[in-house]
Amino acid sequence: MCRLARGRKAEIRAVDGALIKVPAAPRDMPKRATAEWRKVLGVLVPESKIAEHELPIVDAYCRVVAHIDDCEKAIALHGMTFESQAGPKRRPETMLLKEYHATLRQLANELGLTPASRSKNKGGAPNDGDASDEFGIEI
Numbered sequence: 001m002c003r004l005a006r007g008r009k010a011e012i013r014a015v016d017g018a019l020i021k022v023p024a025a026p027r028d029m030p031k032r033a034t035a036e037w038r039k040v041l042g043v044l045v046p047e048s049k050i051a052e053h054e055l056p057i058v059d060a061y062c063r064v065v066a067h068i069d070d071c072e073k074a075i076a077l078h079g080m081t082f083e084s085q086a087g088p089k090r091r092p093e094t095m096l097l098k099e100y101h102a103t104l105r106q107l108a109n110e111l112g113l114t115p116a117s118r119s120k121n122k123g124g125a126p127n128d129g130d131a132s133d134e135f136g137i138e139i
Contacts, residue, residue, distance in 0.1 A: 068101065
């Protein structure tokens with residue numbers, strides 16, 4: 001485990017300047033990535049958990065999802081290995097897939113999309129009521 005990955009992670013809260021509607025995906029984004037863009041931002045935007053300056057992280061996340069899809073299709077078509085002069089070798093897509101999954105996990109944590117990152121999440125739109133309203137009692 002990397003030393004930098006240890007320790008307490010930042011809590012995700014309602015973001016100042018949060019987007020109020022899902023922006024259009026970048027024009028050069030692949031079809032699979034565009035679908036993921038709508039899905040991810042469809043969750044983050046209503047909860048006020050994403051601002052415009054954070055969209056490059058969403059862009060990277062969505063593109064990685066599309067790359068994973070491409071690798072899985074290539075592996076399904078060509079198999080996990082190929083024959084070389086030195087004998088059987090792993091297809092490059094298998095190694096790329098491993099790297100993409102690690103990157104996807106990091107980006108998902110950054111965006112608050114994993115169960116672990118959601119459990120730490122105290123965010124959402126700011127609540128006008130106080131904590132006692134949550135349980136129906138007055139303190």
